[in-house]
Amino acid sequence: MKQEKITIEEIARQAGVSPATVSRVQNHRELVKADTVKRVESTMAALGYAFESTALPSIEEQPLIVLNIPGIENVFYQEVIKGARVSAKAHGCHLLINESPLDRGSIRNFCNLLHRVNAAGSILLNRASEEQLKQIRAITPLVQCCEYNEDASGFPYVSIDDFSAAEAATGYLCNCGCNKIALINGPLSFKYAVKRQEGYLSALKKAEISVPQNWIIQLPEINYQMAYAAICRLLNSEPRPNAFFVASDIFAAAVIRAAMRFKLNVPKDIMVVGFDNIEFSTMTCPSITTVNQPRLQLGYTACEMLLEMMENPFSSPKSLILDAELVIRESTAKI
Incomplete structure (x- = not known):
């Protein structure tokens, strides 16, 4: 088999890991368990894939994560997106921002998007029904961020109380x-x-x-x-x-x-x-x-949770509630 025909997807399939894990072995091996690095490199060698550990994966080989938000005009989301982007970049992934609701009229379009871009995972800042969450999970791993459906069990989230x-x-x-x-x-x-x-x-x-x-x-x-x-x-x-x-x-x-x-x-x-x-x-x-x-932390943690699910598809990640605090300023201080 010629080297140029070998893709990260093929290496991932042969090694029994996700494409994101293969990218991390190439670019950020310090973030990957030693036995996983050994398995991926052995698979690469068996397939005749020559690589240098410091080489960056090509754009086509970098896993793509889709982050869905209700509306880009809400400044609240800016820091959440920034946190997710920091995590994705550190792990050699692309982050695609998708602005749309998740309702009966749009869920099909969103699922088609996930298929079209070959998404490796998705982060949702919209509230979705249990049925919609199941439709998305059938395509990619997902993590709910900020918004989550508390009636749908088995779908991880990170939020505040x-x-x-x-x-x-x-x-x-x-x-x-x-x-x-x-x-x-x-x-x-x-x-x-x-x-x-x-x-x-x-x-x-x-x-x-x-x-x-x-x-x-x-x-x-x-x-x-x-x-x-x-x-x-x-x-x-x-x-x-x-x-x-x-x-x-x-x-x-x-x-x-x-x-x-x-x-x-x-x-x-x-x-x-x-x-x-x-x-x-x-x-x-x-x-x-x-x-x-903690907007930056919410986005960062959601992406980290998703990456863990991408690397270990059969894991059961726990949901997480982060602390929020009241910051006292002049609008309530009688001065």
Whole structure:
């Protein structure tokens, strides 16, 4: 057999490993178990494949991971993507970003994409039904990141505890003396929005605080202008909230702007706690108290989990919940 006709896929098949493992043996053998390196190199030798351990695999031979996100315009995803890219690059893999929902109308297109690009694995930041997860897993290993389907067992994920984070954030507002706390949330089709609303309501119940139903607002997307309009309606009514817990720092920035319009001081008249700790939360005036999500770590860990599954297809990786913390800044500090 001529050397130029030997592919990484053929070596992987003969050695009983994934193409990603073959690439790592060539490029990052320090990340591969010694017995696996020996098996891959023996297979290469048997097939007549000559290589140097320092040589980079060609573009065609580098495994491709598809990362699916709901929308590229949400700045939250930037650090998650960066974390996944760092991991993928370290292991000699390409990362392809796919922007699309995962619903009945799009799941077929996504599965066709996985086939078309010969994806070695997939990372999902969309929530998917159990049936959709099964369809994707039939094509590639997968890891759910941030969003996950808690009713579908056997599908690994890495995320945070949105309920506890939201409960702590709302409880903090209660401890600051706020008793009229509104919620600006994302779409309830996402797990994060459901859990953050549940955490918010739990904290209010513990504090024996009730709020009008119209103070609990779900927006169809993370959108500054939509949030600003909704907040202005609340601040233009009586009674009006004296605090907001919001599902995104983008919403928190909208609260600050709306308060200025109505000549209200933040935090003296209105307090606000955001979520995500994206970069501009320190740039607003006042700066935003927010729940910090370890976004870079979420993306990096999801890719590392996926690579482990690609190398050991019969392994059963455990899901992981990372810590989130409340970062206190000026939007809740009475100064």
